Amino acid sequence: MTMISFYPGPSRVYDQIPAYVKAAFQAGLLSANHRSKPFMDLSMTTIGLLHKKLAIPKTYRIFFVSSATECWEIIAQSLIRKSSLHVFNGAFGEKWFDYTKRLRPHAEGLRFDPESTVDVSFSTKEAELICITQNETSNGTQVSSALLRKIRKLHPKEIIAVDATSSMAGINLDFRSADVWFASVQKCFGLPSGLALLICSPRAIARANEIGEYEHYNSLSYLNTMMAKWQTTYTPNILGIYLLMCTLKQRPNLSTIHKQTLSRYKKWEAFVKKHNQLQFLIANPAVRSFTVMCLYGPPKRIKQLKTSAENSGFLLGSGYGVLKEMTFRVANFPALRQKEISALMAFLRRALSAS
Numbered sequence: 001m002t003m004i005s006f007y008p009g010p011s012r013v014y015d016q017i018p019a020y021v022k023a024a025f026q027a028g029l030l031s032a033n034h035r036s037k038p039f040m041d042l043s044m045t046t047i048g049l050l051h052k053k054l055a056i057p058k059t060y061r062i063f064f065v066s067s068a069t070e071c072w073e074i075i076a077q078s079l080i081r082k083s084s085l086h087v088f089n090g091a092f093g094e095k096w097f098d099y100t101k102r103l104r105p106h107a108e109g110l111r112f113d114p115e116s117t118v119d120v121s122f123s124t125k126e127a128e129l130i131c132i133t134q135n136e137t138s139n140g141t142q143v144s145s146a147l148l149r150k151i152r153k154l155h156p157k158e159i160i161a162v163d164a165t166s167s168m169a170g171i172n173l174d175f176r177s178a179d180v181w182f183a184s185v186q187k188c189f190g191l192p193s194g195l196a197l198l199i200c201s202p203r204a205i206a207r208a209n210e211i212g213e214y215e216h217y218n219s220l221s222y223l224n225t226m227m228a229k230w231q232t233t234y235t236p237n238i239l240g241i242y243l244l245m246c247t248l249k250q251r252p253n254l255s256t257i258h259k260q261t262l263s264r265y266k267k268w269e270a271f272v273k274k275h276n277q278l279q280f281l282i283a284n285p286a287v288r289s290f291t292v293m294c295l296y297g298p299p300k301r302i303k304q305l306k307t308s309a310e311n312s313g314f315l316l317g318s319g320y321g322v323l324k325e326m327t328f329r330v331a332n333f334p335a336l337r338q339k340e341i342s343a344l345m346a347f348l349r350r351a352l353s354a355s
């Protein structure tokens, strides 16, 4: 039995992946040098497709890196001289704060209630950079585009960095409302892990150059110098980049995907409403994520549901961190097929009515 992964990352990959891997092998790309023309062509084409398919402004630079975690470190080392402000409500935002503190001990944290929208009028004090997790994968909340635009407006001087790891390529993002965006590809991109994208506005690049930090292989200014030649500072995940290119070609534009994500989310919302043994962890629909659903219940029942789902061919996401026992998570990522979602709903309907 093949398992359908509803885990919110790594998650279901597109069905075409094995064929694309074979094509990469046959094209000789798997042994191509990362300074060669075939690689530079691949890099240029993929970046062009990212701009087009995800509606990333032309003036924003895109870099290939390895993980979202690496992006946390790149931002800390290359874009923060002294202090950043981390506005978060869950485990990923907090982890970003923790990683940053190790490199920049003056980083400040501002925790907000997961049931509430962020109060955007926070004071940044000494912070030169604001860190926001757009989609908090651990509790299934999101910060809306409207709020991000408000934050931009109220804090025009600071560089704003956004972790969109579990939403980028799944929903529309207003890239102009922030300076730095990043995501790894094992979530909404429907790809195997080991590749991430770091997207920077002209202001962010200017800030990096002004700070002039060149101490690391992945210093932002150094990445930027190499990207002028469509290259990376290290041997990148060439296969991952190739798979990204192929899947971007096959994908509709993001606005179409956004509509699908939203309509699937609405179906889940209606489903949960109908089953009173199941609840969203977050009661306030205004802050709920469209791409990661975090469902809540008594620990015994959650455990039982996860096990029987697995026996029926559905891998559900475990709760994250302190939410491990009382929640499970369901990805609403574009690579999942409608019939798989319907099958999971049918399974849950049966399981819930049986108990």
Ligand SMILES: *Cc1c(COP(=O)(O)O)cnc(C)c1O
Residues within 6 Å of the ligand: 009, 066, 067, 068, 069, 070, 092, 133, 135, 136, 137, 163, 164, 165, 166, 184, 196
């Ligand atoms: C998954 C995830 C990460 C970590 O991604 P890696 O690619 O494992 O580094 C960071 N932030 C968020 C919001 C995530 O969902």
